[in-house]
Amino acid sequence: xxxSLKVVLRKKxxxxxxxxxxxxxxxxxxxxxxxxxxxxxxxxxxxVKEQVKKSHPNSVRLNNLILKKKVEANDKMLxxxxxxKDVSSKAVRKQIKPQEGLSFFGQAKxxxxxxxxxxxxxxxxxxxxxxxxxxxxxxxxxxxFAEIDTSxxxxxxxxxxxxxxxxxxxxxxYFVVIRNIFNRAIAAxxxxxxxxxxxxxxxxxxxxxxxxxGLSIEEVRALENxxxxxxxxxxxxxxxxxxxxxxxxxxxxxxxKWSDFQNDRLYYSMGKNLKAGSLKVPEKVLEILEQYPRGIxxxxxxxxxxxxxxxxxxxxxxxxxxxxxxxxxxxxxxxVAKIIELDKPLTMHISRHTFAQLSADRIPANILxxxxxxxxxxxxxxxxxxxxxxxxxxxxxxVLNMV
Numbered sequence: 001x002x003x004s005l006k007v008v009l010r011k012k013x014x015x016x017x018x019x020x021x022x023x024x025x026x027x028x029x030x031x032x033x034x035x036x037x038x039x040x041x042x043x044x045x046x047x048v049k050e051q052v053k054k055s056h057p058n059s060v061r062l063n064n065l066i067l068k069k070k071v072e073a074n075d076k077m078l079x080x081x082x083x084x085k086d087v088s089s090k091a092v093r094k095q096i097k098p099q100e101g102l103s104f105f106g107q108a109k110x111x112x113x114x115x116x117x118x119x120x121x122x123x124x125x126x127x128x129x130x131x132x133x134x135x136x137x138x139x140x141x142x143x144x145f146a147e148i149d150t151s152x153x154x155x156x157x158x159x160x161x162x163x164x165x166x167x168x169x170x171x172x173x174y175f176v177v178i179r180n181i182f183n184r185a186i187a188a189x190x191x192x193x194x195x196x197x198x199x200x201x202x203x204x205x206x207x208x209x210x211x212x213x214g215l216s217i218e219e220v221r222a223l224e225n226x227x228x229x230x231x232x233x234x235x236x237x238x239x240x241x242x243x244x245x246x247x248x249x250x251x252x253x254x255x256x257k258w259s260d261f262q263n264d265r266l267y268y269s270m271g272k273n274l275k276a277g278s279l280k281v282p283e284k285v286l287e288i289l290e291q292y293p294r295g296i297x298x299x300x301x302x303x304x305x306x307x308x309x310x311x312x313x314x315x316x317x318x319x320x321x322x323x324x325x326x327x328x329x330x331x332x333x334x335x336v337a338k339i340i341e342l343d344k345p346l347t348m349h350i351s352r353h354t355f356a357q358l359s360a361d362r363i364p365a366n367i368l369x370x371x372x373x374x375x376x377x378x379x380x381x382x383x384x385x386x387x388x389x390x391x392x393x394x395x396x397x398x399v400l401n402m403v
Contacts, residue, residue: 003027005073007050007066009042010035017041018140021052021062023069027077036069037103038062038141058139061147103142105135107185119315122323130177133164145182145191153178153203172207179205213344214354222340224284232339235332237288238303239351244282246359247352250329251322255312257300 004026009019018039025032044056052059108131115124137159160166179198185191197203228236242248260268269276297307305325330347337346
């Protein structure tokens with residue numbers, strides 16, 4: 001029986017000038033192709049030696065993969081022949097063809113599909129481009145989990161900082177996505193945990209501290225008293241209500257219904273962790289709500305931003321609309337900042353920072369935990385530490401006052 005294995009570049013190229021690597025399995029002059037999940041440029045391929053040239057940045061890794069797959073295919077052919085099984089080219093290819101999702105990008109697709117299926121639009125819109133940037137770093141080719149080691153991730157970090165000019169925090173966001181996909185593969189039994197590249201002595205994911213600055217009480221009052229056009233006024237109203245409700249997230253604010261207000265209290269479940277609770281409705285909130293007549297919006301919504309959606313139970317669609325509305329509100333708030341001559345950023349999220357800043361040293365951490373609806377008080381304390389300065393200020397004064 002005449003058989004042969006040969007690694008080739010398939011002729012059908014991609015728009016980026018790359019061609020797929022494949023093992024051609026030939027049995028009795030009939031051939032089938034086993035694609036290796038990697039694409040390279042023709043100039044980086046040595047067809048005589050059946051090797052990737054050193055001009056390719058991942059030549060060593062790809063050549064190791066080629067050798068491994070050729071040995072695997074040859075072993076499978078010998079095994080099938082010994083067992084008197086059908087040793088056609090298609091039968092060999094079927095035996096050694098990887099199952100869907102076994103490669104990193106196969107799992108990445110399943111990961112992103114699951115985010116969409118569970119309505120996590122914001123996370124998918126952030127993570128999908130990060131997956132594609134990792135693919136670009138690899139030259140457009142797929143990769144096995146065992147090949148994602150500490151060395152490769154350090155090179156990826158250098159690539160992101162040097163080529164993409166991103167911050168260390170952004171690098172950590174990329175690593176979190178890779179870690180999530182890796183954990184998914186381990187949980188599914190697709191890869192041995194010994195290949196896990198994160199943790200002690202390996203790649204550590206640690207986010208650098210970031211500055212969180214809110215508005216002063218004088219700046220909040222200026223925002224309250226400003227005379228504004230309709231669009232800017234609505235954005236300002238949303239910002240203030242978020243602030244008055246202890247920094248309520250905009251995603252929860254836009255979902256508010258009139259039925260959530262009962263007996264001078266607001267009852268709602270936080271979308272992020274589904275923790276339920278109630279808050280007293282401040283008089284200032286009631287004054288703003290007078291601008292929004294009850295019953296004019298679909299779904300009993302207080303605000304019009306999501307009212308045009310036919311079905312609020314479709315979480316993915318709702319998140320898409322929320323993202324659009326937040327962007328619009330932030331654009332209006334940027335105009336508001338100029339009107340009140342504010343010299344710091346003004347976005348919807350700043351309302352949360354503002355409440356945290358003004359509550360620092362005034363409200364005990366256990367009460368703030370209830371207001372923020374954090375599951376763990378450590379989360380509350382970690383967040384508030386960004387705004388508590390009294391201890392360090394007093395320490396500094398105690399020395400300077402002696403001079």
